[in-house]
Each structure stands twice: as C-alpha cells, then as structure tokens.
Amino acid sequence: MVVHALDASDSAILITDARRRICYVNEGFTRMFGYSPTEVLGRTPDEVLLGRHSDPNLPQTIRDALALHGHTRIETLVYGRNGQPRWVSMVVNQTSRALSGTQSITVMNDITLTKMHEVLQKKVLEGMVNEIPLSELMNLVCREVERIAPEVTATILAVDGNGRVHPLAAPSMPPYIGQAIEGAPIGPSAGSCGTAAWRGEPVLVTDIETDPLWTDYRAVFAPTGLKACWSSPIKNHQGQVVGTFAFYFQDHRVPDALHHRLVEVCLHLCALALEREAARARIHQLAYFDVLTGLPNRAMFRQSAERALDLLAREGGSAALLYIDLDRFKRVNDNQGHAAGDALLCEVGTRLTRSIRPRDLTGRLSGDEFVLLLTDSTAEQAVQTAQRVLEALGVPVQIDGQTHQPQASIGIALFPTDGQDVDTLLRHGDQAMYQAKSDSAHSLRLFNPEMNQRTLARAALELALRQALQLGQLSLHYQPQIRSDAAQTLYGVEALMRWRHPEWGMVPPDRFIPVAEEAGLIRPMTDWLVDEACLQLVRWRQARLPVPRVALNLSAKSFHEPDFSARLEARLRQHGLQPADLMLEITESVMMDTRSITATNIQDLHARGFYLSLDDFGTGYSSLSYLHRLPIQELKLDKSFVQDLSTSQAARTLTLSVMSIARSLSIEVVAEGVETRDQQSWLQNQGGPVLQGYLFSRPLPAPELEQWLKQRKEVGLS
Numbered sequence: 001m002v003v004h005a006l007d008a009s010d011s012a013i014l015i016t017d018a019r020r021r022i023c024y025v026n027e028g029f030t031r032m033f034g035y036s037p038t039e040v041l042g043r044t045p046d047e048v049l050l051g052r053h054s055d056p057n058l059p060q061t062i063r064d065a066l067a068l069h070g071h072t073r074i075e076t077l078v079y080g081r082n083g084q085p086r087w088v089s090m091v092v093n094q095t096s097r098a099l100s101g102t103q104s105i106t107v108m109n110d111i112t113l114t115k116m117h118e119v120l121q122k123k124v125l126e127g128m129v130n131e132i133p134l135s136e137l138m139n140l141v142c143r144e145v146e147r148i149a150p151e152v153t154a155t156i157l158a159v160d161g162n163g164r165v166h167p168l169a170a171p172s173m174p175p176y177i178g179q180a181i182e183g184a185p186i187g188p189s190a191g192s193c194g195t196a197a198w199r200g201e202p203v204l205v206t207d208i209e210t211d212p213l214w215t216d217y218r219a220v221f222a223p224t225g226l227k228a229c230w231s232s233p234i235k236n237h238q239g240q241v242v243g244t245f246a247f248y249f250q251d252h253r254v255p256d257a258l259h260h261r262l263v264e265v266c267l268h269l270c271a272l273a274l275e276r277e278a279a280r281a282r283i284h285q286l287a288y289f290d291v292l293t294g295l296p297n298r299a300m301f302r303q304s305a306e307r308a309l310d311l312l313a314r315e316g317g318s319a320a321l322l323y324i325d326l327d328r329f330k331r332v333n334d335n336q337g338h339a340a341g342d343a344l345l346c347e348v349g350t351r352l353t354r355s356i357r358p359r360d361l362t363g364r365l366s367g368d369e370f371v372l373l374l375t376d377s378t379a380e381q382a383v384q385t386a387q388r389v390l391e392a393l394g395v396p397v398q399i400d401g402q403t404h405q406p407q408a409s410i411g412i413a414l415f416p417t418d419g420q421d422v423d424t425l426l427r428h429g430d431q432a433m434y435q436a437k438s439d440s441a442h443s444l445r446l447f448n449p450e451m452n453q454r455t456l457a458r459a460a461l462e463l464a465l466r467q468a469l470q471l472g473q474l475s476l477h478y479q480p481q482i483r484s485d486a487a488q489t490l491y492g493v494e495a496l497m498r499w500r501h502p503e504w505g506m507v508p509p510d511r512f513i514p515v516a517e518e519a520g521l522i523r524p525m526t527d528w529l530v531d532e533a534c535l536q537l538v539r540w541r542q543a544r545l546p547v548p549r550v551a552l553n554l555s556a557k558s559f560h561e562p563d564f565s566a567r568l569e570a571r572l573r574q575h576g577l578q579p580a581d582l583m584l585e586i587t588e589s590v591m592m593d594t595r596s597i598t599a600t601n602i603q604d605l606h607a608r609g610f611y612l613s614l615d616d617f618g619t620g621y622s623s624l625s626y627l628h629r630l631p632i633q634e635l636k637l638d639k640s641f642v643q644d645l646s647t648s649q650a651a652r653t654l655t656l657s658v659m660s661i662a663r664s665l666s667i668e669v670v671a672e673g674v675e676t677r678d679q680q681s682w683l684q685n686q687g688g689p690v691l692q693g694y695l696f697s698r699p700l701p702a703p704e705l706e707q708w709l710k711q712r713k714e715v716g717l718s
Contacts, residue, residue, distance in 0.1 A: 012088070012108040020044050020104075032110055034081030045106065051079030053147065066094045066104065075111065083150055084258075087115035112148070112258070117265050120144055124269045125664065134277045138169035141269060145247075145262055146172060152259065153226065153248040156234075156270060159186060159197045159241055168243070173224070180220045191217040192231035193244040200241055202232040206252050227252050232263050234270045237656050238649070242274045272660065279657035282650060290364040292342055293349035301363030305373050305422045308361065309415060312375065319375050319415040320382030322389065323429030324352070326368040327407040327441050332399075340399045347399075348406060351392045356385070371426070379414055379446065386410045386444040394442065407442035409433050418447045462519045464501060465512050469524055474499050476532050477699035480708070481551070481670055484680070484688035488717050490709075491670075491690045492583060494551040495533045496699045497525075513555065522557040530568060533582070534575035536702050545709050551583040551613060556590045560597055565604035579609035583634060587615055591630060606631035613670070617658065635662050637689070639673020646678050659687050 006013055012029035014022055022040050030036055033049070040048050046059045054077050055061070065072035071093045079085050088108040095103045123144065127137045142154040155170040163186045167178035184190065186197040195213050196203040205211045206228045208221060226248045234243035245266055247259060255263070290297045296304065305321075312319055326348065333341040345368065352362050352370055361373040372389070374382055389410065396405045411432025419425040428447040436445035468474055478493040499507045516522050533550045540547045558564050572579060584605065590598060591614060605612065613634035637658060644651035655671075662669045671683050674693030683689055697708055 010109075012110075014040075014045060014106050014108075016045065016104050016106070018102050022048070023103075029108075032080070032086070032108070033078075039081075049078040051077075051083070051085065053077055053085065054079065062092055066092065070094045075115070078108075085112075085148055085150070086110055087112045113261050116148055116262065120265055120269060124273065128273060128276050128661075129665070134273060135168055137273050138270065139171050141266055142169045142171050145266060149247075149258060149262060151249060152262075153250075155193075155246045155248070156243060157181075157193050157197075157246075158243045158274065163197075165194060165197065165244070177220065177224070181217070189213050189215065192229040193246050196231040196233045196244050196246075197241045200233050200235070200239075202230065204228075204230045204254060206254060224248075225250060228254075230255050230259070230263075232267060234267055234274060236271055236275050236278075236653070238653070242278075243270060245270055275653070275657050276661065279654050279661075282654050290349075293346050293364050295349050295353070295370075296361070296363040298363065298365050301361060301365070301371060301373075302422050304361050305425075308373060308375055309420075309422065312415065313420070317376055318378060319373060320377040320379070320385075321413045321415065321425040321429045322372040322374065322382065322386055323411040323413070323426065323433040324370040324372065324389065324408050325410075325433050325437065326393075327409055327437065329368040332404065336400060336402065340402075343399050344397065344404060344406060347397050348393060348408075351395075352389065355389045355392045365426075371429070379412075382412050382414065383444065383446070386412060390442060390444065409437040409442070410444040411436055411447060412444060413447045458515065461507075461512065462515050462521075464504075465499075465515055465519070465521060468499055468501070469521065469528065473501065474525075474528065475701065476529070476536065477701055478536075478550070478705045479692060479699040480697050480705070481690050481692045482696050484684040484691050490546060490548065490712075492549040492551055493547055493705065494553075494585075494692065494699075495529070496553075497529065517555055517557050522555045523561065526555065526558050527567075527571065530571050530582075531575075534572060534577055537577065537581060538575055539702075540706070540709075543706070545706060547709070549581050549583050549611075551585055553585045553615065554590075556587060556593065556598075559586075559590055559593065559601045560595065561601075562597060565601050565608060565610075568605070568610070569608050579605075580611060583611045583613050585613045585615040585636065588617070591632075602630060616672075632667055634668045634670060636670045636672055639693070642671050642673045642679055642683075642693070643675070645682050646676070652682075655683075656686060659689060663687065 007027040009026060009028045010031075012032040013024075013026040014029055015024040017023045021042050021044060025035070025037050025040055029040075035048065050056075050058065058074070058076055061074070062072055071091070074090045074092075075087065076090060077085055077087055087110070089111050091107045093105050095105060120141070123140060124137065127140060132140075138156045142156060145154045146152055153170075153172045155173060156168045157165045158168050159165055164183050165181060165186060167182060170178055184194060186194040188195060188198055189212060190198060191214055192203045192205050203213070205213055208214050208218060208227055208229060214221075228249040228251065229246055230249075231244050231246035233241045234245055236242050245263060247255060247263070289295065289300060309319065311317075326344075329341065329344070332344055345364075348368075348370065349362075349364060352372065356362060356372055356374065359375055361375075363371050365371055372385075374385055377385070390408060393406045393408050396403050398404075411429045411434070413419055413425045413428040413432060415425060418428045432445045432447040436443045439445065475498050476495045477498050478495055480493050481491040483489040483491045497509055497513075499509075499512055501507050516525050529552060533552055537547060537550050561567075569579060572582065586602075590602075593599075602612065611633045612631060613636055614632050615636045616638045617635045635658065637655060641651045641655050645655065659669050669687075669689035670692055671679075671689045672692050674680055674683070674691045674695045676695060679693075680691060680695060683691060697705075700708060
C-alpha cells in the first residue's frame with residue numbers, strides 16, 4: 001500500500017542507504033528523469049543526477065546540512081537520463097535504523113518551468129535596463145534556451161517594415177547562415193521563419209530535406225545536419241510581426257511541452273526587447289533629428305559642431321557659421337496653410353544640403369531658422385558659399401499649384417575671431433542675420449562687434465526681471481493632474497510661473513527663464529517659487545481642499561548649488577510641510593549631467609524624501625540606464641506624443657513602450673497635453689497613466705483652481 005502511494009506521487013522520491021547508495025526510487029522518479037530502477041540502484045545520487053551545469057558543491061552542502069540539522073531544502077539544477085536539465089526543489093531528510101544505519105529520503109519536485117521563467121526574465125530585463133545591445137541580448141536568450149534544452153538550436157530574426165529578415169542571434173549556427181539570409185524577403189514559401197513571419201503564425205517543418213517550404217534554403221542549411229525547424233512569429237503590441245523565434249532539431253521531431261513553454265516565455269521577452277529597441281531608435285530620432293526635414297536638430301548640430309571646432313582649435317584651423325532665416329515665411333503659412341509651409345521648409349533643407357561640401361554641417365534650429373558650419377573656411381570663402389546658398393534658395397518652387405520664390409537672410413560668424421565655441425558663434429550669427437534682415441531682404445552680413453541691439457534688449461529684459469522679483473510681479477498658475485481611475489482622483493497640481501510686465505504684458509517663461517539662468521537669478525527665483533507654492537498648499541489644506549502635492553519645475557542651474565537640497569528642505573519645513581508634499585520636476589539634461597554636484601544633489605534630495613519627476617520625457621536623448629540608476633518616481637510623457645496618439649502609429653508605439661518600461665521600474669507616468677476624449681480613452685485603455693491637459697483644465701490662478709476643486713466635489717469627484 002505504501003509503495004503504491006509513493007509510485008502514484010508526481011514527486012520523484014529516492015532512498016539511499018548508509019553508504020549513500022540508491023536503494024529505492026519510485027515511479028515518479030522514473031517519469032521525471034527517465035531512469036528505470038535497475039539503472040540507478042546501487043549508484044549514488046551524484047552519479048545519476050549531476051551534470052555539466054550542476055553545482056559541484058551540492059553533495060557536500062547536503063552532507064553538511066544533514067550532519068548539522070538532519071534535513072535540508074535546496075533548489076538546484078540536475079539532469080535526466082537524456083541529458084535534459086531540470087530545476088528541482090529538493091527536500092532531504094535523514095533517518096536512522098538500528099540494523100541498516102543512517103539512511104536519507106530525498107523528495108524532488110520539478111520547478112523547471114518556474115525557474116526557467118524566473119531566470120530568463122531576470123536576465124533579459126536586467127539586460128534591457130542596463131542597455132545591453134539588442135544582438136547581445138538576443139544571443140543571451142538563445143544561449144539560455146540551449147542550456148535548458150540542449151537538443152535545441154535557437155535563432156532569432158528581426159523583420160523590418162519592408163518584410164525582410166535580419167539575423168539578430170544564432171550563437172550555435174555557422175556564421176555563413178546569417179550572411180546567406182540577411183535581407184531575404186518573407187513569403188509563403190520562405191523556409192520556416194520567413195513563412196511564419198508571412199503567415200503571422202507558427203510554422204513546423206519536421207523534414208527540412210523534403211518540405212516544399214524549404215526549397216530555396218535547403219542547400220544553405222544542408223551542411224548543418226539540422227532536420228526539423230519550428231518557428232514562431234514575434235509580435236508587438238499592435239499585433240505586427242517584428243521578428244521570429246525558431247527552434248532547430250538534429251532529428252525529425254515535433255516540439256514537446258517544455259519547448260512550447262520555452263517559446264511562450266521567450267516570445268514575450270523578445271517582443272519587449274524589440275519594442276524597446278524601436279522605442280530607443282525613435283527617441284534618438286526625435287532627440288537629434290528634425291522630424292519634418294530630416295536634418296540634424298539644434299542638439300545634434302551643436303554636438304557635431306563642438307567636435308568639429310575642437311579639432312579645428314587643435315589644428316589651428318578656421319570655420320564659418322552661417323545663420324539662415326527665411327524672409328516672410330509667415331505669409332506662406334497664412335496664405336496657403338501649414339502644409340505648404342512644411343513643404344517649403346523641406347525644399348529649403350534639401351537645397352541647403354546640396355549647397356555644401358560633405359564635410360560641412362547643416363541643421364534646422366527651429367521654425368524657419370537653419371544653420372551651416374563650414375569647416376576650413378575663410379571669410380571670403382564663407383561669403384561665396386552664402387551667396388551660393390542665397391542663389392539656390394531663390395530658385396522658384398511650385399507648391400500646391402502656386403509659385404514661390406524663397407528668400408532668406410544670412411548672418412556669418414567666423415571661428416575663432418567671432419567666437420571660440422558653438423553658443424557664441426550662434427549668438428553672433430543670429431545678430432548678424434537680424435542685421436541683414438533689417439538692412440535688405442535676401443542678403444547676408446558678417447558679424448561685427450557693433451551689432452549689439454539684441455544684447456541691449458536682453459539686458460533690458462534682465463533688469464525688468466530683477467525688478468519683477470523685487471516688486472512681486474511674478475505669480476503662479478496651477479494645472480490639475482488627474483488619475484485615470486473611475487473616480488478621476490486628483491493626483492496633484494503643477495505650479496507654472498507667470499510674469500505680467502506692466503508695459504510688455506505677459507512674458508512667456510521660455511523667454512525669461514533662460515535670462516534668469518544666465519543672470520544668476522535662478523536662486524532667488526527658485527526660493528520664491530518654493531515659498532509661494534508651499535504657502536498656497538498650506539492655505540488649501542486649511543480650507544480642506546484635497547490637493548495631494550504640488551509639482552515644481554526646477555532649473556538645471558539649481559543642481560549646481562552645493563547647498564541646494566538642504567536649503568530646499570529647510571524652506572519646506574518652515575511651512576510645516578513634508579518633502580513628499582512636493583514633486584520636483586527635472587529635465588533630462590539634469591539626469592544626464594556628469595557633474596558630481598548634480599548627482600550628489602539628486603541622491604540627497606531622494607534621501608531627504610523628495611519625489612523626482614523626469615519632465616518632457618522623450619524630447620531629449622533618454623538613456624534608459626539612468627532611469628535604473630537614479631531615484632526617479634515619475635515620468636512626464638511629452639505632450640507632442642500625446643497630441644499624435646490619434647494619428648501616429650509611431651507615437652502610440654513609443655507611448656506604449658515608455659509606459660511598459662516605466663511600469664516595470666515602478667515609475668508613475670504622467671501624460672501631458674491631454675486635450676481630447678479620444679486621447680483620454682486610449683491612455684486609460686493602455687494602463688491608465690496620470691493625465692494632465694486642457695481636457696480637464698487650463699493652468700489656473702489659485703482662486704480659480706479652488707472653484708474648480710469645489711465644483712468637482714459637488715459632482716462627486718475627489
């Protein structure tokens with residue numbers, strides 16, 4: 001009866017005698033490992049179960065535990081009769097009999113599937129967070145699969161938007177295989193992988209030598225000796241095939257239950273990795289290239305120009321920066337619409353690229369402003385090139401049936417005489433361009449020191465800003481942030497600085513904040529911002545208005561102050577508030593700043609209990625490894641992505657990827673710029689980030705926000 005009960009158990013049970021020799025195994029042992037009793041009786045468990053990747057110290061570990069406690073529990077890797085590895089949960093108990101001496105009973109349960117999922121997922125997700133290259137990450141997946149199932153040869157292919165395959169990983173395949181299939185089209189008879197990608201469903205071929213699907217690839221694979229192939233499509237969130245994951249076998253066979261489970265786990269991880277790669281490429285594209293013209297944007301141009309100028313400085317060379325602004329471009333937008341304006345900008349970008357040498361640099365700064373950097377250029381050569389550019393731009397162009405003759409103004413700043421860094425050259429080129437524009441249309445001017453009109457205007461703005469701080473002309477408006485739950489709970493409010501000048505009217509923040517940073521006014525401005533926000537939060541709470549926290553935008557300059565974190569906490573405590581009452585929004589430039597003082601301030605703020613939010617995520621180069629290393633509690637998805645959700649598949653893909661990565665790192669996502677119900681509904685259906693935008697409320701002065709809160713309370717919203 002006892003033996004029958006043991007045999008019926010799904011657990012593998014073995015008993016060893018005093019000499020540690022197996023004297024009994026149940027049928028569960030045979031089912032799990034494939035050994036019959038006669039094959040193992042009289043042998044030690046070590047001889048039967050340990051294999052290539054087993055822990056060599058396992059026998060001694062068990063003996064030590066039994067001697068000390070009389071029992072032990074271990075999770076370990078062992079091998080079956082056919083060499084297939086299995087993770088087991090092993091419980092060993094020591095027993096004693098007067099005649100036979102000390103025996104032990106070992107009970108093992110198969111945890112291969114659980115452990116397989118745990119190990120694979122941990123390694124792949126860690127690799128993604130640490131930004132391991134995609135090919136290396138995919139090779140890791142294949143090697144782990146082949147370790148778990150030695151009879152398998154695993155491969156991973158990517159499928160591009162044109163329906164062509166690109167090998168990503170095949171560590172056990174000869175290199176010539178990848179070279180032979182690189183760029184091959186998918187199709188209805190394109191081997192197992194190309195056909196699986198074509199059909200969007202798994203394809204099993206048990207005989208490569210005879211199956212018609214393999215007609216075009218049979219000869220290529222013949223030297224490998226592979227007989228069967230099972231390929232499954234890798235799909236993204238939208239159901240599009242982005243790759244294939246294949247198992248090859250040395251014999252004619254079908255996949256077993258373990259193979260099916262392996263593929264199920266790996267397809268999910270591969271899809272996540274491929275989407276991460278696509279998102280990273282998209283983020284890089286958005287960060288460094290102008291979406292409309294395809295030219296490098298300001299950030300990309302600046303980096304490339306810095307490298308070029310550094311080299312020229314070492315070699316004693318010269319260069320010229322041409323700052324180009326289209327004349328009367330606004331008329332095109334006003335008369336024909338923005339589509340016509342966009343077409344004109346694209347044409348200008350193409351003509352500029354054709355007008356310069358391959359070694360020169362070009363970029364679109366913003367709007368209708370472009371820039372060129374001519375390396376190894378004298379003033380005379382720069383003027384000649386600028387005249388050539390004006391001629392090229394002046395050629396009439398047909399847009400929507402109308403003829404346009406573009407005109408531009410060009411300012412020229414010379415390196416090193418007019419500036420020894422990119423920012424100075426841009427500033428002086430800008431001043432020269434404005435001089436050209438004011439003198440006559442479609443002309444060029446070289447910079448000279450007397451061009452100080454813009455400098456004087458900037459000085460006037462700085463003086464007015466100092467007075468505004470002294471006279472209390474600054475104010476805060478607050479925009480609500482709403483959780484996307486059924487109750488639409490208030491998550492917090494973002495404080496936005498406003499400046500109304502008595503003569504100029506409203507001065508936009510993107511105009512006065514840079515001046516404050518350059519003029520050393522960020523410290524007093526930040527102190528005012530914190531005090532004003534804290535005072536208002538205290539007033540709201542005294543009035544029993546449920547505002548959980550206030551989000552504040554912080555300048556990168558603040559993180560260069562050694563006492564910043566301590567000063568911020570001290571001001572907060574003066575108002576009787578806690579660090580968690582504020583959400584501190586920082587830009588990606590702060591996150592990626594290599595200054596030690598910046599990193600110290602970030603870590604110190606976190607240690608003091610402040611929450612950090614990464615603002616405008618995706619508009620700069622977002623290094624995912626920094627999200628892993630730095631204490632970020634919140635990501636603010638830039639409104640440019642949210643606005644494109646209803647029209648752009650790329651925006652939806654990127655948004656899903658960002659939300660997925662943030663969710664895996666336990667980071668809250670705040671979607672900015674939500675303006676329509678469709679945007680709200682789509683975001684809620686994809687995991688429900690916090691929502692902020694004009695759909696709920698524009699930024700409001702404190703009294704109007706109070707009315708807004710009271711109205712919500714009256715309709716049952718919190």
